[in-house]
Amino acid sequence: MVMNVCIETYGCSANQSDSEIMAGLLTQAGFDIVHDPELADIIIINTCIVKGTTERRVISKIKKIEKSEKKLVVAGCMPEAMYKQLREITKAPAVGPYQIKKIVSIVKAAIEGKQIEALGGICNKTLLPKIRRNPVIDIIQIQHGCLSACSFCITRKARGSLHSESPDSISKEVLLAHKAGVKEFWFTGQDTGCYGFDMNTNLAELINKVTTNVKGKYFIRLGMMNPQHAKQILSELIEAYKHNQVFKFLHIPVQSGSNRILTDMRRGHDVEDFVSAVEQFRRNIPGITIWTDIIVGYPGETDKDFQKTIDLLKKIQPDYTNISRFTTRPGTEAAKKKQLPTEIKKQRSRVASKIVDKICLQQNKRWIDWSGIALVDEYNRAKQTWIARNYAYKPIVLKGQYRLGQFVKVKIKEAATTHLVGVAI
Known part of the structure; x- marks a missing residue:
């Protein structure tokens, strides 16, 4: 039977990359990656502890999963930097940032109910299998x-x-x-x-x-x-x-x-x-x-x-x-x-x-009335809008029909605190 794995990621882009690599390795090994934790047999929490607020969210999530019937694996920075605190709340298998190549064996151990961990070390992460959340x-x-x-x-x-x-x-x-x-x-x-x-x-x-x-x-x-x-x-x-x-x-x-x-x-x-x-x-x-x-x-x-x-x-x-x-x-x-x-x-x-x-x-x-080429790199399904980035990485909100990875010529019409609003020309 194929097992479903959900990877929940907290923190920086390095953690996002680690999650994409773990997804690639698990897919290669025959697991299915799902984005809805309710559909998962195993949940991997890729943790971040840079801020206390994020740490508290992570701990709350771990405790919630521990009370469920689902299998848990804890990845990321918490097992490395807060090992004692982690073990006070869960005995689940753990994998550090430099041991993600072992994620398949760690997940299999979690399925079998074994207590196992892979911490420390160092590893190169380029050219590994990867399932990108964003294909472009x-x-x-x-x-x-x-x-x-x-x-x-x-x-x-x-x-x-x-x-x-x-x-x-x-x-x-x-x-x-x-x-x-x-x-x-x-x-x-x-x-x-x-x-x-x-x-x-x-x-x-x-x-x-x-x-x-x-x-x-x-x-x-x-x-x-x-x-x-x-x-x-x-x-x-x-x-x-x-x-x-x-x-x-x-x-x-x-x-x-x-x-x-x-x-x-x-x-x-x-x-x-x-x-x-x-x-x-x-x-x-x-x-x-x-x-x-x-x-x-x-x-x-x-x-x-x-x-x-x-x-x-x-x-x-x-x-x-x-x-x-x-x-x-x-x-x-x-x-x-x-x-x-x-x-x-x-x-x-x-x-x-x-x-x-x-x-x-x-x-x-200052960008109002600017026109030039931008790369469409994100779609907001809830708002049905696209985000394109110009040469200065400015987020430009667009409405219409586009595709991820498309280069479009745009003109900026409005400015907000967090983004620009443009139209294709």
Whole structure:
């Protein structure tokens, strides 16, 4: 009898990629992948623990499945970084991020009621079987782990130190996927800015290699890169961004506008590094989209520190800013510090959100009346609208009949905080 497996994914694009690989391996082994957990015999929870809110959602889901008749497998970062806490709520089979090649044997063990786990290690993830949730987007983990030691981050405990995928294998995956119809590639990792530092290469050289080896119409979206490492290859990186196949999109998290807080966070960069990187990119890459992240309510953050963050946002005017209220992560340095009251964190988050929304809308309004080519990469079934991305990775909402992977010429008619509205011309 064929068994149905449902994979529920939490967290980052690296986790999404892991889930697609697990789906590919399980399908190859004869399992059926279903998206409705009610139809599943086995449920794999691919966990994320970056934020306390996500961790609580994951734990709630695990407890719910434990009470059901369904078999459970726990994957992702929780088994690696919060093993003790996980085992307090479930004895289900577990698989870490670097052991996903063993998912078939782990699932078979779950079916047989065995307690088994595969944790630790390291593995390459390019060129593995994959079932993509979106047939025109291939998420490629170009590197794993990082070289940083941020005081607030638990991901290092789960993903370890830097391990880069080889440029040849990445280039080959892009080539094969493009031939199979993929039009958009997400180069992702915990910090793409340090890609290749462990093998005498870097992100700029990787982009040059891929765009040289793989011809045709497609886009590469480069994932989050920390200023600490991006600044070391800045000139090369800016030149690499000029390739037509690269989305003019930079995700560079600053986390705070206060150098005192950045030092305490052990970020390895200061405000000036961030500002310099953004200004150089904007000067050389017209229309580039700038994304950043900030944490409000970090231990010891004063009103003055917070105001510096607000002032920085007003100065830089990012196209989008992800705001996180600080939450303690077990085993991190920041968790040992005296915490700010929850109400202060909430109040600062509200203040920052209002300013960020205003900036986002202003930045998007600049695109009104722009016309050019965009790639259709998403369909919203509920709203019956399509999302297309222009060269700056701006989401453009379209109505009409299109297909995923289609390149269309559009004109922007309206702007909202989170997206643009366009029409085909």
